[in-house]
Amino acid sequence: MLFQGITAGVGLLLIIPLLQLVGIGLSPTTDSGVTGTISHVFSAVGIPLTLPSILVTYVLLVTLISGSKYWLSVLSIRQQQGYICSLRQKLYNALLHSHWQFIVNNRMSDFTHSLSGQVQSIGHAANLLLNMISQLILAGVFISLSLLLSWQMSLLALICALILAAVLIPLNRVILRSGEKQLTGFKAIFQILTEQLASLKMIKSYASEKHHARQLATANHTLEQQNINLAKANALTRFIYLTGAATAFAVLFYFSLEWLSVSLPTLILLLLLFSRLLPQVSGIHSNWQQLLHQLPAFIDVSRMLSNCLLAKESGDPNCEPPQVQNKISLHEVTFRYPGQKKPIINNLSADIYHNQTIALTGPSGAGKSTLADLLAGLLKPDSGKIFCDKTELDDNNRLAWRNHIAYVTQEVYLFHDSIRANMDWVADDVTDESIWTVLQLAAADDFVSALPEGLDTIIGDQGVRLSGGERQRLALARALLSRPALLILDEATSALDHENEQKIQRALKQLHGKLTIIIIAHRDTTIQHVDATIKLGHDAEPA
Numbered sequence: 001m002l003f004q005g006i007t008a009g010v011g012l013l014l015i016i017p018l019l020q021l022v023g024i025g026l027s028p029t030t031d032s033g034v035t036g037t038i039s040h041v042f043s044a045v046g047i048p049l050t051l052p053s054i055l056v057t058y059v060l061l062v063t064l065i066s067g068s069k070y071w072l073s074v075l076s077i078r079q080q081q082g083y084i085c086s087l088r089q090k091l092y093n094a095l096l097h098s099h100w101q102f103i104v105n106n107r108m109s110d111f112t113h114s115l116s117g118q119v120q121s122i123g124h125a126a127n128l129l130l131n132m133i134s135q136l137i138l139a140g141v142f143i144s145l146s147l148l149l150s151w152q153m154s155l156l157a158l159i160c161a162l163i164l165a166a167v168l169i170p171l172n173r174v175i176l177r178s179g180e181k182q183l184t185g186f187k188a189i190f191q192i193l194t195e196q197l198a199s200l201k202m203i204k205s206y207a208s209e210k211h212h213a214r215q216l217a218t219a220n221h222t223l224e225q226q227n228i229n230l231a232k233a234n235a236l237t238r239f240i241y242l243t244g245a246a247t248a249f250a251v252l253f254y255f256s257l258e259w260l261s262v263s264l265p266t267l268i269l270l271l272l273l274f275s276r277l278l279p280q281v282s283g284i285h286s287n288w289q290q291l292l293h294q295l296p297a298f299i300d301v302s303r304m305l306s307n308c309l310l311a312k313e314s315g316d317p318n319c320e321p322p323q324v325q326n327k328i329s330l331h332e333v334t335f336r337y338p339g340q341k342k343p344i345i346n347n348l349s350a351d352i353y354h355n356q357t358i359a360l361t362g363p364s365g366a367g368k369s370t371l372a373d374l375l376a377g378l379l380k381p382d383s384g385k386i387f388c389d390k391t392e393l394d395d396n397n398r399l400a401w402r403n404h405i406a407y408v409t410q411e412v413y414l415f416h417d418s419i420r421a422n423m424d425w426v427a428d429d430v431t432d433e434s435i436w437t438v439l440q441l442a443a444a445d446d447f448v449s450a451l452p453e454g455l456d457t458i459i460g461d462q463g464v465r466l467s468g469g470e471r472q473r474l475a476l477a478r479a480l481l482s483r484p485a486l487l488i489l490d491e492a493t494s495a496l497d498h499e500n501e502q503k504i505q506r507a508l509k510q511l512h513g514k515l516t517i518i519i520i521a522h523r524d525t526t527i528q529h530v531d532a533t534i535k536l537g538h539d540a541e542p543a
């Protein structure tokens with residue numbers, strides 16, 4: 001950048017001998033030995049100081065500048081894209097590795113917004129910063145040259161520039177605030193869109209399109225107004241800038257001729273310098289304003305990243321997972337969600353013996369899924385302990401423990417991809433054959449083989465192209481594919497008809513004694529063939 005600035009400055013200085021060659025003589029003070037130095041350099045390399053040689057040198061210098069600009073822009077775009085990519089990856093990794101309680105306490109739409117648009121605009125701001133540095137260097141070179149030619153006039157120009165900057169300060173504040181408001185506006189729109197697009201079936205079935213469209217319209221309109229205000233502030237800045245520059249030009253012209261008695265050629269050269277300087281200064285200011293506008297997004301993403309890092313799950317995923325040969329024991333386990341008055345799991349002690357099938361029952365809201373989350377190591381008890389044999393489940397081994405677990409949750413999570421792609425990520429050695437085996441166990445082989453493209457069938461967002469029961473059976477098959485030591489089924493068959501539920505009961509009976517299974521269910525039909533029951537409600541009963 002410095003090289004670019006210097007070459008641009010030298011290119012401009014070539015005008016002095018050029019002016020002399022065309023017969024416009026400069027005063028000795030203006031020249032300040034510039035012509036002497038240039039002719040010295042020219043004679044040192046053996047080039048006569050003629051019109052063609054100066055023009056060719058000028059063209060060469062400009063080519064050099066353009067070439068270095070090209071190189072710089074490629075370099076800066078690489079830097080920018082690298083920065084965007086690493087920031088997005090860092091934020092996403094930090095989110096994925098933060099603990100479950102933190103994740104449920106945050107709005108996922110905020111993360112979607114940050115990971116998509118916000119990270120992109122922060123990358124753009126990083127590029128602006130690079131541009132600003134290059135403009136500052138170029139402006140520095142032009143200012144040094146103008147100081148060399150007439151320090152009095154340069155001082156006058158500086159005073160004009162400072163006055164202009166002072167006038168623009170309040171507008172900078174407006175732009176900073178508008179950045180904050182724009183961020184809030186975008187977050188609101190992202191939240192509405194994320195929630196509504198995932199609930200289109202409900203919206204359409206309630207025929208409530210108008211109501212929901214209105215919700216978006218309000219947020220949309222607020223953002224629209226915000227963007228208009230920002231554009232107005234930008235336009236006003238340009239207006240003040242242009243008017244101020246014209247006034248400064250008039251003042252400079254008047255004072256240099258009337259008071260400073262600057263000769264006309266010097267004045268022409270200085271004005272030429274200022275005319276080159278002006279776009280740099282204006283660029284610096286406009287980049288500064290854009291940076292101010294992006295500042296809230298940058299602060300927001302940094303805060304999000306540091307919050308995720310603070311909530312990082314401790315423990316080594318590669319540490320030896322706790323082994324269970326005898327039993328998993330809950331010892332006076334108490335858990336309360338933040339903000340709740342009473343703990344949802346209160347002083348619970350129970351034993352879950354190895355390879356037994358346990359039912360977890362209790363009314364809705366009793367804390368069955370919460371207990372399953374605790375056993376799966378997604379949540380940690382406020383007090384009390386969970387043991388795998390004699391090893392306590394702690395911050396260090398909780399992550400590794402999850403490698404041994406398959407958890408079929410109440411909500412079925414499927415991706416918009418093929419059946420195979422929805423299953424083969426759970427283990428390293430998955431083959432079509434092993435997929436068909438677990439599909440059979442989960443009573444899902446019939447419907448998958450009837451699909452037009454079998455395992456390659458794309459099942460839609462969250463498996464929307466499948467029935468509720470089919471989704472549940474796929475989730476169950478996926479859980480079995482990972483060959484878990486502990487299988488937790490939270491209402492995993494609630495959407496199944498009697499026939500398919502019976503099939504799964506038969507599969508669970510087959511698995512009985514081969515792995516530890518915890519079944520959460522309301523229906524008695526689901527909790528057949530169990531070895532023990534843990535009841536949640538007012539009092540927990542040990543198994």
Ligand SMILES: Nc1ncnc2c1ncn2[C@@H]1O[C@H](COP(=O)(O)OP(=O)(O)OP(=O)(O)O)[C@@H](O)[C@H]1O
Nearest residue numbers: 104337338344362363364365366367368369370371
């Ligand atoms: N993330 C959360 N933050 C705060 N409270 C929560 C959270 N998740 C659940 N709860 C509360 O904890 C209680 C127990 O919830 P849980 O999901 O464990 O019940 P459950 O026994 O599985 O019920 P159901 O049979 O309806 O699935 C509920 O009252 C619920 O409101």
Ligand SMILES: [Mg+2]
Nearest residue numbers: 368369410490
């Ligand atoms: Mg539940």
